[in-house]
Each structure stands twice: as C-alpha cells, then as structure tokens.
Amino acid sequence: NAGVTQTPKFQVLKTGQSMTLQCAQDMNHEYMSWYRQDPGMGLRLIHYSVGAGITDQGEVPNGYNVSRSTTEDFPLRLLSAAPSQTSVYFCASSYSSGSTGELFFGEGSRLTVL
Amino acid sequence: LAKTTQPISMDSYEGQEVNITCSHNNIATNDYITWYQQFPSQGPRFIIQGYKTKVTNEVASLFIPADRKSSTLSLPRVSLSDTAVYYCLVGETGYSTLTFGKGTMLLVSP
Numbered sequence: 001n002a003g004v005t006q007t008p009k010f011q012v013l014k015t016g017q018s019m020t021l022q023c024a025q026d027m028n029h030e031y032m033s034w035y036r037q038d039p040g041m042g043l044r045l046i047h048y049s050v051g052a053g054i055t056d057q058g059e060v061p062n063g064y065n066v067s068r069s070t071t072e073d074f075p076l077r078l079l080s081a082a083p084s085q086t087s088v089y090f091c092a093s094s095y096s097s098g099s100t101g102e103l104f105f106g107e108g109s110r111l112t113v114l
Numbered sequence: 115l116a117k118t119t120q121p122i123s124m125d126s127y128e129g130q131e132v133n134i135t136c137s138h139n140n141i142a143t144n145d146y147i148t149w150y151q152q153f154p155s156q157g158p159r160f161i162i163q164g165y166k167t168k169v170t171n172e173v174a175s176l177f178i179p180a181d182r183k184s185s186t187l188s189l190p191r192v193s194l195s196d197t198a199v200y201y202c203l204v205g206e207t208g209y210s211t212l213t214f215g216k217g218t219m220l221l222v223s224p
Contacts, residue, residue: 033209043158058210090157099203099209099211103158103160103209105158106157108156
C-alpha cells in the first residue's frame with residue numbers, strides 16, 4: 001500500500017510562475033487536506049475536501065486553489081507563486097472528516113519561490 | 115476550539131520513560147485528544163487517541179484525568195529514534211478545525 005503520495009518532493013519556482021502539487025491516496029479515503037509548515041511552526045491548514053466534488057477553505061487559503069474530481073486525487077495549485085509561499089507542503093487523508101481516528105500524511109513537498 | 119499548551123522542548127536519555135503533558139482547559143464534552151509524532155522532513159504520524167482514563171498501544175500510553183483538562187503522553191524506554199516533535203490536538207468537530215501548534219521537540223541523547 002502506497003498510502004499518501006506527493007509529487008514533486010522538491011521544486012524551485014520564480015515569482016509569478018504557476019505550478020501544481022500532486023497528492024494521491026490509495027486508501028479510498030473521503031477526507032483529504034493540504035497543510036503548509038514553515039520553520040519552527042506547526043502545520044496550518046490550506047484547503048480540505050470531504051469528498052469528490054467538495055472542497056473548502058482552511059486557515060490560510062489565499063494564493064492556492066484546489067479541486068477534487070476523484071476520490072484518489074487532490075491537487076494543490078499555485079497560480080502565481082510568491083516568496084511567501086516558500087514552505088513545506090503536506091497532503092493528508094482520513095477515512096472520515098471527523099477528528100477521531102487516524103490522519104495519514106504524505107512525505108511532503110518542499111517548495112522554494114525565488 | 116480547545117486551545118492546547120505543551121512544553122516547547124524536552125530532553126531525555128535512552129532507556130528512560132518520557133512523559134509529555136498537554137494542557138487543554140477548555141476541552142469540550144465531545145472532544146477527543148490525539149497525539150502525533152513528526153520526524154524531520156516527514157509528515158506527522160498518528161500515535162494515539164483517547165477520550166478518558168488510559169489508552170495504551172504498542173507505541174505509547176495516554177493518560178487522561180477525570181476532569182480531562184490535561185493529558186499525558188507516555189513513551190516507555192525511549193531510544194534515539196524517538197527524537198521528534200510531538201503534537202497534542204484536541205477536537206471533535208472535524209479535522210478541518212484541528213490546530214497543530216508548535217508541538218514539543220523531544221531530544222533523546224545516548
């Protein structure tokens with residue numbers, strides 16, 4: 001079982017460029033989410049989805065777009081990258097959107113915006 | 115949302131038992147307490163979850179007093195590989211409302 005797979009693991013962008021961070025899970029989980037983690041900080045929720053076709057904003061959604069066309073995939077799009085978006089991004093999934101049970105995380109995608 | 119407070123860092127030696135306490139004075143009736151572990155350059159990993167009294171699994175124990183205003187994660191006989199950041203989360207309404215604070219950085223030395 002692959003679990004939660006994120007690609008790419010590393011990316012360098014120039015200010016204004018766009019890119020998509022990919023996230024896929026093979027556990028048939030309904031809930032998926034994206035977090036960012038900055039040095040010395042905890043994780044902050046960017047966007048989340050409780051099922052295919054349903055997405056919502058988290059704590060820090062500005063500058064990011066998401067979509068959920070399938071249960072397995074939850075890509076995160078940066079339309080015009082800014083240096084403030086330099087961070088490590090984690091995708092997570094869970095069987096349900098409730099906070100009981102286990103939240104599974106990917107290994108992270110480290111993004112640098114110059 | 116219940117706010118949590120935990121120590122910024124803790125030091126220990128191999129073979130010792132480590133107890134990390136988390137305060138959550140405003141915990142709600144339906145809130146669960148969950149702990150995650152994060153190694154450098156990896157995503158957090160679920161350790162244990164509980165509602166009251168004591169929960170034990172192959173990795174750790176979680177002690178929750180009757181008033182549920184705090185909880186203690188207990189790691190028996192830590193090793194160097196237990197060096198990580200440990201997060202205490204409290205919530206019930208959904209993962210979208212859970213907050214990962216700065217956690218507790220546990221450093222285990224030889």
